[in-house]
Amino acid sequence: MKAVQILMEEHQNILRMLKVIRTLSLHIFNTKEVYNEGFYQIIDFIKNYADKFHHGKEEDILFEKMSTELGPAIKNGPIFGMLSEHDLGRLFANNLQEALKNLENGEEEAKMDIIVNAIAYADLLERHIFKEDTAIFTFAEKQLKNETHEEINKLFHETEITLDAIYTEKKYIGILEELEEYCKTL
Ligand SMILES: [Fe+2]
Ligand SMILES: [Fe+2]
Secondary structure, three states, rough: OEEEEHHHHHHHHHHHHHHHHHHHHHHHHOOOOOOOHHHHHHHHHHHHHHHHHEEEHHHHHHHHHHHHEEEEHHHHHHHHHHHHHHHHHHHHHHHHHHHHHHHOOOOHHHHHHHHHHHHHHHHHHHHHHHHHHHHHHHHHHOOOHHHHHHHHHHHHEEEEEOOOOOHHHHHHHHHHHHHHHHHHHH
């Protein structure tokens, strides 16, 4: 499979998790109950699937090649924008993790921080994915040389081993399906 197709398929899994995040956040809003275990699974998914596994390939391979080949206007414009959004996502994920700890320590108002950071993350990532799917990736497909596409595809293929793709996909799709099932019970 081509690199961009792989990234777009991963987007579909991330978008499904964003729906779970919104459902579990609404549940706190409605009932004041926090599904702690589920939120820790979400953090695991965000950090290891959405960030390390997915954003890692964008940052280290695709965006790196686009920046090198398409020049400073692309590197300092759209690519910089995408990298900044990845960083902002990391901030919301860390804040969410901290809020869960604060709640465990008895801070009632941490519930508010859980909702705010979870929803901010979901909103940011939904917009981010839309930009990549409709503009950044399409631009890369059209503008990069054929040999660069081949090189990117080869590097992506190598990450199947270095990032243990089969295990990672299986583990995180499993978590996603489990949480989707849980959401149906609410
Ligand atoms: Fe991205
Ligand atoms: Fe992405």
